[in-house]
Amino acid sequence: MSTAELIFSEPSTTVAHPPGKEPMLPTPFRISRIQREISDTFTVDLIPASGGRLGRFAPGQFNMLYVFGVGEVPISISGDSGDGSCVTHTIRAVGSVTEVMMSLKRGDIVGLRGPFGSGWPVQQAQGSDIVLIGGGIGFSPLRPVIYYLVAHREKYGNICIYYGARTPEDILYRRELEKWRSQFDLNVEVTVDRATGKWAGRVGVVTRLIPRGGFDPFHTIAMVCGPELMMRYAVQALNEQEVTNERIYISMERNMRCGVGFCGHCQYSSYFVCKDGPVFRFDRIKDIFEIREL
Amino acid sequence: MTIEKPSSQAAMAVLGPATLKDLIATLSGQGYQVIGPQHSDGAIVYEPMEAADELPVGWSDQQDGGTYRLLKSNRDALFDYVVGPHSWKRYLFPPAQRLWRAQRRGRSFTLEEQATDTPRYAFIGVRSCEIHAIQIQDKVFNNGDFADPGYLARRAATFIVAVNCARPSGTCFCTSMGTGPKATQGFDLALTELIDGKRHDFLVEAGSEKGAALLAKLPHRPATTDDVGAAEAILADAAKAMGREMVAGVSPLLKDNLEHRRWDEVAKRCLNCTNCTMVCPTCFCTAVEDVTDLTGQTAERRRKWDSCFSIDFSYIHGGSIRREGRSRYRHWMNHKLSTWYDQFGSSGCVGCGRCITWCPVGIDITEEARAIRDSGGEK
């Protein structure tokens, strides 16, 4: 069985890891493209270094990326799950591993393990309206959803894409956003937390876009990704628009050292965020979400 | 989780006290590295041994919250003590392991999986609670999605000689956890030490084909009804003498009380020293370290025991989720007694009492659970 033939079902863990293989051993991948997006964030395309076949992933999953001798970090996949030519990640440089990764060049080799985790319910959501709410770097794990929706547009109702960034200089994927926006069948709104006078777009927190409507709350699936604080307020705003919790999916983040449920760091009550998440249907975690420092 | 297998007298035999020498020698001869209890630094620990005369004779232990004392027993028993600070996880799930090594090759690198010879361990003196703990860790390292090949290999090669406890230590509570005192499964051989003024020998039960094969090589005689009865009486007394118990229904109890004020009270005492997680036979959290040598040409990934009490255990860019000691204690106790059921289908606790004994301030999880229950479960 190839390393990652996936069953696209909601939210499932990855399919069986080849038995006997050490799950902590990375596979070398070559950087085929690396591009700075904004000041501290870059996107990297990876292909298997040995030229083998690339496994597939489900939107919402992540890989563990290893920089030789420095360390390993969990990074959500931000590319097109329908494109088998490379696997793409958008990474914010916040620590030693990601800062070194930002300085790597095309042709450099990194280690990869994955894909791990549960995915967004893109198949489950067929026939519904869709609301995507992304905040900051949290927009990156939603980009594979957008690719999927666009590729299967006829299967969905109204699609609203709401993206909040810090300032206009921090907006990711500007060209793609403009392209999606120009499609008449997608409702794309970008807002920033603050701007200078030169910005002619929206200023305000992304949750303020939710009451604008554009979706049928009783037939909508909402997917929210961003800082936990932002997701908390977004869920409230969705609830106020009568979107119930079993229609809302969020992506949780915790310290991950292995990605396979052995190291114990990512535990979130009964769940291992690396295996049972990172995507969770909100009604299933609502009670623990409210408990601080759980 | 464990089905009490009715001990068939036919499967039992009696070994003379000197036969332990033969047992250990035979195991060594078969290529096992024998690990057994030894007296070291005022405690009974599990260390490699070569001969039966290394076993501690005539020692008993007195354990309580934050207290461990070894006392000279009034008889020359080999197993009058119970569990000490070590558990068998230090062999099956070593405190530090190298997972793999990588070599830089220009801009790239090659990876070498750690191909070590799997040690073949023979554990002498495994208590029933410890068998349950090993089986609990079996489910952690083979969780249905992923398996740790190193652990599985070590585990498959291990020979277990269990010992039935003649007495609880004081902090034990295996009866209320359903894990003892009698070893009913999961062993190759199980010994019950029969010692009074008139006799000193061992009732032995084979629990597997490997065990039966080894027993066949040792001088023994068939067990009589009296032998079996003597062993059962010892175990019945041990069960009655348990000094502590875990309250029933602790899993839903803790889930319903995540904001109970008791967590604040225990936090005032807990030093976050991580002793409990180190001595607990089921705790499995690890840190992963990626290191290089000074030249930067060779890198390794190492796995080391970690503890959820460490301050950066839950760190994600910028800060730890569990900033307060209260939150970390709550996490540990909830995991051990409650969420472990959701994850692995059983409790994570086997009632061995180590966390109570080795806590420097004597925090007792049975007492904490009881306090929450008795407070009427107010939040």
Place this chain on the structure above:
Amino acid sequence: MGEIENLERVLREHPFFKGIDQKACATIVGCAANERFDAGEYIFREGGAADKFYLLRHGNVALEVHVPGHDPIIVETLQEGDVLGWSWMVPPYRWRADARALYLVRAISLDAKCLREKYESDHTLGLELFKRFVPIIARRVEAGRLQLIDMYGKSRDKK
């Protein structure tokens, strides 16, 4: 007459006055007027007398704060369906920020002095207006806090 009827209908259709009763609406419309601002025009300036508030019908408005030595900082943008301006309710009735039309803006303005006089005697009207404004102000404060927290900022900047 036709103008007032038309305004009354427009008022009632605006989300801010959703569900308002006939009597209150008739009272309010006496203070209402149609307004239009071109792109770039300032609707009000910080420090000016807060003598009107606006129901936005079309176009976007940027709320800006002037910081010496810097480009003005836009702290919020409002659009059709929003209400602009609550300083008219709070002494000393002075605007606390600049409001600049980003595109052509059409709005209904409501004369603050006119309304304040009316609700000083008609407390039911006052209650109605305050009941509608307070949630909006609360949401703005909440949103402002989230912006202040700088959720997407680097953690080390938060220490």
